[in-house]
Amino acid sequence: MRSLKLRMIMLCFATVLTLGLSHTAAQACTKILAGGNVYGNYDCRLTGSCDGWCFYDCTCTDLFPGYSCDDVLTEAGFILSASPKCIN
């Protein structure tokens, strides 16, 4: 019986934590994404948050000769969008 009560408390705790974390995480867009890879360095700045998406503009520096900012960002695993969706 005591074990059942303990499990119920744990379950409630986990539920509250899940709701709280998901609420917080769903709303937050990171302001700056910065890093580098073999093709060069990048910094991406938040331009907006809309319908669960975070939008960024990026600048690349120190490109490896023959490669472009597209290569840096693609290597970093970003989705590149030419046509603005949601934010214009």
Added chain:
Amino acid sequence: MIRSLLLIVCLQLSATLGMFSPAVELQIFRTRERNVYAPHLYADKIEFLATLENLPGARKKQSYWELSYQLYFIPEAKYYEALSHFPQGGYDPTPEEFPGKILLTSRRQKKTRLSTPEDRTLLLSGIDFKRKVPDVQRTMFGVLLTVWAVKIFDAEIKTTIYDSGIFITDACEPDPRDKKQAIARKTVYLTFHVTSKGTLNYSQRPRILAASQ
């Protein structure tokens, strides 16, 4: 007991953060040459245009919109120096983490009449820009930092929305006739959009085309 609690916390963190991290999309990307002197890309004056595009309870008298903002210029060298101290990957810097920034303007405004698009617009024009930036710091990749905090009460859906953040953008902008060229930026935008569910979309672009209206 403590081990069980720790296990729950770890599992929840990994599951929820993984599931709910917002999707990321990149719109504009360009390549930087360091510290290229470009005084022609600095406007003498700039304007700040804040818009509350959509508010379900815009016609209700009790609805209001309160906005405070500061606009700063950060010299290119100072910005990239600060960036080099940030951790790789995603980071949420505070304005204090950008030393050497120059304050251009600071305001706090409240609007209680919101029924028309004009009512939901805050325009501050004639902000001194070029004069405040030392000549040697007028380089192509200097940046503008907007620090903002908003409080919106929507009397239709009876919700108060609080949010705050920063936006960073270049001091110049792409030429609409040739996106590979840059021109002096004359307007800094801050756009908000409250959905019918009471969530807030926000942007430093002039328009938000949200699907969830």
